[in-house]
Amino acid sequence: MNEGNECLRCGGANVKPGALQSTGKVYVRPSDAKLETFLKTGVLVNVNICFDCGHVEMVVVPDKLKSIMKAC
Numbered sequence: 001m002n003e004g005n006e007c008l009r010c011g012g013a014n015v016k017p018g019a020l021q022s023t024g025k026v027y028v029r030p031s032d033a034k035l036e037t038f039l040k041t042g043v044l045v046n047v048n049i050c051f052d053c054g055h056v057e058m059v060v061v062p063d064k065l066k067s068i069m070k071a072c
Protein backbone atom coordinates (compact mmCIF):
# COMPACT_ATOMS: atom_id res chain seq x y z
CA MET A 1 0.00 0.00 0.00
CA ASN A 2 1.04 3.57 -0.56
CA GLU A 3 -0.20 4.86 2.76
CA GLY A 4 1.39 8.19 3.53
CA ASN A 5 2.13 8.97 -0.13
CA GLU A 6 0.95 12.09 -1.85
CA CYS A 7 -2.12 12.03 -4.09
CA LEU A 8 -1.14 11.42 -7.72
CA ARG A 9 -3.81 13.88 -8.90
CA CYS A 10 -3.60 16.89 -6.59
CA GLY A 11 -0.45 16.25 -4.57
CA GLY A 12 -2.40 16.38 -1.31
CA ALA A 13 -1.18 14.41 1.69
CA ASN A 14 -4.63 13.48 3.02
CA VAL A 15 -4.60 9.99 1.48
CA LYS A 16 -5.98 6.95 3.30
CA PRO A 17 -5.99 3.25 2.34
CA GLY A 18 -9.24 1.45 1.58
CA ALA A 19 -10.87 -1.26 -0.50
CA LEU A 20 -12.72 -1.18 -3.82
CA GLN A 21 -15.96 -3.05 -3.30
CA SER A 22 -18.92 -4.33 -5.23
CA THR A 23 -20.95 -7.04 -3.55
CA GLY A 24 -17.58 -8.50 -2.61
CA LYS A 25 -13.90 -7.78 -3.02
CA VAL A 26 -12.52 -6.91 -6.45
CA TYR A 27 -9.60 -8.76 -8.03
CA VAL A 28 -7.52 -8.19 -11.14
CA ARG A 29 -6.67 -10.86 -13.71
CA PRO A 30 -4.11 -10.35 -16.49
CA SER A 31 -5.54 -11.31 -19.88
CA ASP A 32 -3.02 -14.13 -20.40
CA ALA A 33 -3.62 -15.75 -17.00
CA LYS A 34 -5.56 -18.94 -16.63
CA LEU A 35 -9.01 -18.24 -15.24
CA GLU A 36 -9.06 -21.14 -12.78
CA THR A 37 -5.83 -19.97 -11.18
CA PHE A 38 -7.30 -16.58 -10.42
CA LEU A 39 -10.60 -18.01 -9.26
CA LYS A 40 -8.65 -19.90 -6.60
CA THR A 41 -6.31 -17.08 -5.60
CA GLY A 42 -6.74 -13.73 -7.35
CA VAL A 43 -4.94 -10.48 -6.64
CA LEU A 44 -6.95 -8.23 -4.42
CA VAL A 45 -7.30 -4.61 -5.54
CA ASN A 46 -6.57 -2.18 -2.74
CA VAL A 47 -7.14 1.54 -3.03
CA ASN A 48 -5.74 4.78 -1.72
CA ILE A 49 -8.38 7.47 -1.33
CA CYS A 50 -7.56 11.18 -1.45
CA PHE A 51 -9.78 13.08 0.96
CA ASP A 52 -8.80 16.40 -0.65
CA CYS A 53 -9.84 15.82 -4.29
CA GLY A 54 -11.60 12.43 -4.29
CA HIS A 55 -9.05 10.63 -6.45
CA VAL A 56 -9.05 6.86 -5.92
CA GLU A 57 -5.82 5.05 -6.79
CA MET A 58 -6.07 1.30 -7.39
CA VAL A 59 -3.08 -0.82 -6.38
CA VAL A 60 -2.17 -4.49 -6.09
CA VAL A 61 0.77 -6.12 -4.34
CA PRO A 62 3.27 -6.76 -7.20
CA ASP A 63 4.89 -9.79 -5.55
CA LYS A 64 1.46 -11.43 -5.20
CA LEU A 65 0.74 -10.81 -8.86
CA LYS A 66 4.12 -12.22 -9.95
CA SER A 67 3.76 -15.34 -7.83
CA ILE A 68 0.33 -16.07 -9.29
CA MET A 69 1.56 -15.57 -12.86
CA LYS A 70 4.32 -18.13 -12.22
CA ALA A 71 1.62 -20.65 -11.26
CA CYS A 72 -0.24 -20.16 -14.55
Ligand SMILES: [Zn+2]
Pocket residue numbers: 007008009010011012050051052053054055
Ligand atom coordinates in the same frame (compact mmCIF):
# COMPACT_ATOMS: atom_id res chain seq x y z
ZN1 LIG B 1 -6.00 14.41 -4.35
